[in-house]
Amino acid sequence: MNTTELPLRPDVAAFVARVRESLADLSDEDRLELTEGLEADLTDQVAEHGGTVLGDPEAYARELRSAAGFDPVPRRRRLHVPTGRSLAEQLDIVRHLWDDQVARPRIAPVWTVLVALRPAWWLVRAWVAAVAVARLVPGWYPYGFVWLPGVHQVLAVVILVVCLAGSTWVGLGRLWPGGARAVTPRAVLLALNVVAIVGVPVISGQLEAQSWSRYSQGYNEALRGSDDEGLVSRGQQVCNIAAYDASGQPLTGVQLFDQAGRPLDVACYGQAGRTVPWVLGDVNRWNVFPLGVRARPARTPERRADLSGASFPTPDRATTPAVTNPLVPEVVEPAPESDAPEGDAKKRDRQRDGVRQE
Amino acid sequence: MDQTQLLKGVLDLAVLAVVRGEDGYGYDIVRRLRDGGLADVGDASVYGTLRRLYAAGALTSYVVPSESGPHRKYYGITPIGRDQLKRQRDDWHTFSTTLDGLLDGPAHSTTSQGASA
Known part of the structure; x- marks a missing residue:
């Protein structure tokens, strides 16, 4: 009877798969040796005697193991390291148990992926090492802690490259003092x-804390306003001021000072290039308004000397409504100190003490 | 008496005997054993024994691919296997002759043996 060409039946395939699972504790070689050809043999038997010939796969596996000289039931693999052996032997035993565990049919595919990702681990541990080294550099500070903590960028890149090369060489097994078999280097590695594994969350935690502290620091700075921002109105820098007297006539050459008598300088970005300051002797005054506006920005001192096309700004409205203040006696002539146009009334009230008018 | 218990000691010998003349795959060997009178032999026991004999060097094995079905694994005897077969066959003959003598011998002999023990 030629049964060589019988196709594999699904029930036979499932049965053999269960048998293989019951042999999972054996080595790959032993398991293959025991089950190679089993599908064909069982297919023949099922063809002769029907599907009922397949019994309990576990019992079948026990009989198979027993006859082949193995323990009938899988021994529970414990991660138990016998005492009284040298460190090298214990390392070997742990390594062997580990290899057995990851070779199990259900774990092996996952382990294969993890093994393929080993270079990523080399990168991560190189980064941990580089951070550790960078912290030893004098003048370390916690800013810029993304690639490396605060060392000079060139130095940071050099440290990282060196650590990465070292980590990769060690990973490839080409660089390790004493070779891969010596006990002390193995234990140190x-x-x-382990330190690198623990180091990743630690560093990552510091990173998060520092990025938060940087954020809050920046937030606080923004809240305070920094010293060189000049005059700020409603959160925006003031670049120029248009002054009017109480009767609504525009004023030119109004000098502004704060409550302590300090000049109310404006300092917008590019102020010097875009406006023409008033001059006291040879000192530019940025607290006298309105400032003249240049036709085009002048970024060099030479071009700033050229005032062609520059002029005082023309307000949207030539006049504002006349205003009164009960503190100021009503006079026919324009009151010299109440010069605020409507929109800036509050600010002008605050600054009134310091305002002088020509 | 349960044949399975008796077989445990001599399955190696039986398997070597049926592959002596011609190579065979697993179930083929099971069939030869059953056709030869060992009707109760378990196939898993035979496959396990084949593996053990192979590991001991008494058998050689090779896989024959099949176009449509699962591959077959054939076993053949090696010189080591032939030596083992010859030795174990002699052992068996000696053993069975002894046992025959015990079973067929005079009743008093058995009694005296039991008494002396």
């Missing part, structure tokens, strides 16, 4: 890897 193991310990360093």
Whole structure:
């Protein structure tokens, strides 16, 4: 009877798969040796005697193991390291148990992926090492802690490249003092890897804390306003001021000072290039308004000397409504101190003490 | 008496005997054993024994691919296997002759043996 060409039945395939699972504790070689050809043999048997010939796969596996000289039931693999052996032997035993565990049919595919990702681990541990080294550099500060903590960028890149090369060489097994078999280097490498594993969340936690502190620092700075921002109105820098007297006539050459008598200088971005300051002797005054506006920005001192096309700004409205203040006696002539147009009334009230008018 | 218990000691010998003349795949060997009178032999026991004999060097094995079905694994005897077969066959003959003598011998002999023990 030629049964070589019988196709594999699904029930036979499932049965053999269960048998293989029951042999999972054996080595790949032993398992293959025991089950290679089993599909064909069982297919023949099922063809002769029907599907009922397939019994309990576990019992079948026990019989198979027993006859082949293995323990009938899988021994529970414990991660137990016998005492009284040298460190090298214990490392070997742990390594062997580990290899057995990851070779199990359900774990092996996942382990294969993890093994393929080993270079990523080399990168991560190189980064941990580089951070650790960078912290030893004098003048370390916690800013710029993304790639490396605060060392000079060139130095940071050099440290990272060196660590990455070292980590990769060690990973490839080409660089490790004493070779891969010597006990002390193995133990040290193991310990360093553990440190790196622990180091990742620690560094990551610091990173998060520092990015938060940087954020709050920046937030606070923005809230305070920094010293060189000049005059700020409603959160925006003031670049120029248009002054009117109480009767609504525009004024030119109004000098403004604060409550302490300090000049109310404006300092917008590019102020010097876009406006023409008033001059006291040879000193530019940025607290006298309105400032003249240049036709085009002048970024060099030479071009700033050229005033062609520059002029005082023309307000949207030539006049504002006349205003009164009960503190100021009503006079026919324009009151010299109440010069605020409507929109800036509050600010002008605050600044009134310091305002002088020509 | 349960044949399974008796077989445990001599399955190696039986398997070597049926592959002596011609190579065979797993179930083929099971069939030869059953056709030869060992009707109760378990196939898993035979496959396990084949593996053990192979590991001991008594058998050689090779896989024959099949176009449509699962691959077959054939076993053949090696010189080591032939030696083992010859040795174990002699052992068996000696053993069975002894046992025959015990079973067929005079009743008093058995009694005296039991008494002396």
